[in-house]
Amino acid sequence: MLPSPSAHLASTKLFIVLSILTGLVGAFINPLMSYFLVDSLDVPPIYIGLYTISLTISGIVISQWLGSLADKGTSSRKLYLLATAGTVLALVIYSNTQSFIVVLIAGVILMALGNATTPQMLTLGRQWAGNNTVNITQFNARIRACFSFAWMLGPPLGFMLVASVGFSGAFSVAIFFGLLGMLFVTFFVPEQQIDESKQQSTKMQKAPLSFWYLGAAVVMGSTANTMYTSALPLYTLNELKLPSYTPGVLMGIVACIEIPVMLFTTRLSRWVNKKDLMIISFMFGLVFYIGIFNATLFWHFALLQLLNAVFYGLYAGIGLTLMQEQLPQRIGFTSAFYSNGIKIGLMFGSTGAGFIAQFFSFKHTSVGSAIAAILGVICLLLFSRFKCQESSISPISN
Template sequence: MKFELFRGNSGVYFWLNGLAAMAFSFILPVMSLFLIEGLGIEPMYIGIYTVGTAISTILISQILGRLADKGINSKTLLLIAIGFLCLAALCFSLLTQFWQAIIVGWCFMAFGASSIPLLLAMIRRFAEQSGKDSTKLNSQMRSSVSLVWIVGPALAFASVGTFGFRANFTLAATIALLVFVMVWRLLPSASKPATSQTAHHETVPPFPYKVWFLGIGILFANMANSTYINAMPLFITKELDLPVSYPGIFMGLTAALEIPVMLLSASWSHRFGKMPLMMVGFVMAMFFYIGIQYASTIEWLLALQLLNGLFYGIFVGLGITLLQDSAPKRVGQVSAFYTNAMSVGTMCGTSLMGFVAQQYGFRNAIYISFVAIVISLIIFLVMHLHESKRDRLAEQQLPLL
């Protein structure tokens, strides 16, 4: 039982999640640096790439999630998405113009990014079919992503600094190809029985209001994180004049810190509640983003990563489960909605970061992160107070029924 996570179908999902994350870790962290230094664009144009890619990802992932909920084999859909991820990485290794990057990002990368909600939905359905705790399983699976991100970004920035962007993206394509083969050979078919779902398709209710509010809160929280992620490499290398490998070290350290937090978040949520725990994570993020404004040494920046690890470990450990619990009969679409909220947050954060950074510098751009995380905290607090009030009213009326 000790190594159950690494065996059987659980092990397959765990390693697939990790390897897919490795492919993304060689693309996403270096993208802003690639667009500016590799293609020679100005920071404000990063938003054009990010916005287009995010909108395309939203549309495609929602369509694929709906198809999965209708009974289309999720394994086939996942193979298509991973195939496009491999193709996107290959194209990034060859392109030389910004307009080419836009085409690759808006078309191929959008399909590739849609592999994330498909995997999340498949993991949730696997948890339900096997009788596992979905909160615990989601946290365990997400820990494989964080485990990879301990070394992935550091290796990506190191490979860019040593061998260049072409070699880095070629390596990402190779890893994506390995994921494709593993999905094809090892993953069981995941067709959802379309009996009741299809029969009552017309009567499927819309998302509960809670899904929308939580999604908006998650959007702003990821907007805060993505603003920091995109501003930090340029802040470190341009304004502090540190080696290009340092941003990867910071990302890796945060990932190492968030893994135990993520694994513990499942048990913490049973004790304190998912929403209160998420709000604690947001408070940690507020202190982190304020601390960045005053950080002047490497030691200070490294110490601050503890707060970032606490925030992000709780955030990604519980976010998807909160949404899936709110609409358990629409796991595919809710999982896509979750990743779309994350994508829109990335889109907004990156776009604003580019504009603010060009006018006021990369360090000041992180003020966007602080404002966004405060908005997330307010949304979750209002939702929590509303649900607490509703529960109290229900308890008062119960004896009268």
């Protein structure tokens, strides 16, 4: 007997709540870390790069390893609890030390383990959706929209807490959401059964060349977006002398618009191929970055955010599903790969923004974003080309 639609709706809501709780933990921590290292630990700015690169590399290795364990049958539910526990323990250490070395070690071991929280949540949700008659594109789009919603709330609240009660207060709230997520999973989210035949086929399903081109496109999208957002405050405030509220208002505008765009990608994917939607998203991004390079007034930036919202809404709303479709028997691997692609883009984007600003200006970071968008389109075209070749050799429906 199939579960009733009301049962599906109830389970979908469980994962929506879980995605918000998971997103809030990262939304409270990540925007504060550079500030925390320089202001609280009083280390040189170059240490930010050391921490970021070390954490990113360690996090990629650990999350891909846990993703492979999930594909082999290890409970994603238990892996989620393990990863979240790593985040909580790291934040406890951050709140009680003034040593950069201690923070770095805790970051490379515990916070890197915590970086697997999001991929395991995505894997757990995708396993549930695969076991039920659920529109997976719509389900993933809702999950990604919930992450955007969490990032609308987390950063401003985090900085407000730092201003009022210090970093320990902001970290304590993140710990609270982490523990709440663990309790929520323990008592409300059911264990997901995995077909043993699928586990066996996992060993045979290799990632083809087309998959890596798609992964590179995901990295390029994240790079372009991060390069723009990293430079936005300094460009608008220091170089253009716009009002102090400009960056916050612009980020708020795009966040409000991109959420409905993500949710609308489900309907669009019925009429337009997902790969073509990704290409369209990068084209919107390219036009947006060209516009930003030529913008000088507040209303220019405000209007251009519509293009930015369409770019990132389509990119984030469809990217995860498209990647999971390439290796349907390796959901743990693809979910971790997608999340790590976003993280690599964050590293490339923030580093690239600083490099370009050092030798040119913060205005020219939009040129770097435009180049990343063009590279993203090229990667998607290569993905499409090699996908067709692979299908002609071994026609497997994805």
